[in-house]
Amino acid sequence: MHELLVTKIQRFSIHDGPGIRTTVFLKGCNLKCPWCCNPENIKPQMEIYFKKGDCIECFECVKRCKFLEKPEDIFRFPEHFECVEPCPTGALGIYGEKITTKKLLEILTKDIDYYNNTNGGVTFSGGEPLLQSKAVKKVIKKLKPIHIAIETSLFAPEENLKDLLKDTDLFIVDVKILNHKIAQKTLQGNLKTFYKNFQTIKKEKIDTIIRFPAVKPYTFNKENIKKLINFLQENNIHHIQILEIHKLGLEKYKSLNLKMKNFKKPAKNEIKTLKSKLNERSIKMDYLKI
Numbered sequence: 001m002h003e004l005l006v007t008k009i010q011r012f013s014i015h016d017g018p019g020i021r022t023t024v025f026l027k028g029c030n031l032k033c034p035w036c037c038n039p040e041n042i043k044p045q046m047e048i049y050f051k052k053g054d055c056i057e058c059f060e061c062v063k064r065c066k067f068l069e070k071p072e073d074i075f076r077f078p079e080h081f082e083c084v085e086p087c088p089t090g091a092l093g094i095y096g097e098k099i100t101t102k103k104l105l106e107i108l109t110k111d112i113d114y115y116n117n118t119n120g121g122v123t124f125s126g127g128e129p130l131l132q133s134k135a136v137k138k139v140i141k142k143l144k145p146i147h148i149a150i151e152t153s154l155f156a157p158e159e160n161l162k163d164l165l166k167d168t169d170l171f172i173v174d175v176k177i178l179n180h181k182i183a184q185k186t187l188q189g190n191l192k193t194f195y196k197n198f199q200t201i202k203k204e205k206i207d208t209i210i211r212f213p214a215v216k217p218y219t220f221n222k223e224n225i226k227k228l229i230n231f232l233q234e235n236n237i238h239h240i241q242i243l244e245i246h247k248l249g250l251e252k253y254k255s256l257n258l259k260m261k262n263f264k265k266p267a268k269n270e271i272k273t274l275k276s277k278l279n280e281r282s283i284k285m286d287y288l289k290i
């Protein structure tokens with residue numbers, strides 16, 4: 001039986017492809033983007049969280065687990081999933097849930113009328129959905145002819161991408177850092193994999209949306225913008241979605257006992273300048289807040 005590790009299923013999404021969609025967020029990513037706003041989607045396993053602000057200090061968790069003196073101690077026992085159960089407020093909980101392909105199909109087909117009436121469908125996002133390609137393939141085969149989108153960084157083995165090529169209608173590709181050394185150092189990803197997978201999608205002529213998170217200093221800098229424009233021109237791409245970055249993930253970092261890295265979004269005039277540069281080259285740009 002195939003299972004997927006899911007963190008969230010969002011019904012009625014309007015930003016992850018055409019029409020009204022259900023977006024499935026899968027857990028597990030092989031990149032380490034310093035601006036990541038979904039740190040709970042990175043580890044490919046279930047994870048315990050503790051949200052201090054929701055704790056009413058009832059100590060039910062401490063009564064359940066002999067190793068805890070206070071709720072925060074749970075970070076030292078990441079496998080103690082049963083110890084979060086007595087928490088009455090959800091201050092302790094688990095990111096990630098294993099869902100069978102059958103159960104996921106039941107959830108996704110609930111909104112079939114919305115998909116059909118709006119030319120919408122289902123989007124798999126993450127994390128990196130290509131890392132769970134076998135189970136995703138099983139689901140999307142059964143969902144057809146519903147429109148399927150995959151949001152991916154393309155930093156995943158080529159065979160995983162190939163699993164999904166036939167039944168995917170749209171790839172939403174997040175382009176990040178286009179310098180090999182910097183991508184390796186900052187994202188811990190091999191850019192050759194990205195380029196190879198991108199060419200595979202291109203060869204198959206599958207619809208593609210290019211997205212680019214505008215993050216200072218990581219992606220939004222002179223050299224990277226130049227490389228981005230070259231990439232768009234070389235590949236004959238005439239539309240790009242620039243993503244406005246935010247720090248709404250801060251509480252999630254704290255809930256996992258992690259530190260959020262420093263980054264900031266570009267000023268309005270910098271975005272305006274980028275838009276003019278792109279428009280001069282006949283590339284349309286949308287600036288999206290997601």
Ligand code: SF4
Binds near residue numbers: 054056086090
């Ligand atoms: S059970 Fe929940 S609310 Fe009670 S002390 Fe533990 S974390 Fe806090």
Ligand code: SF4
Binds near residue numbers: 030031033041
């Ligand atoms: S690819 Fe997405 S999920 Fe993975 S680290 Fe980067 S921003 Fe986070």
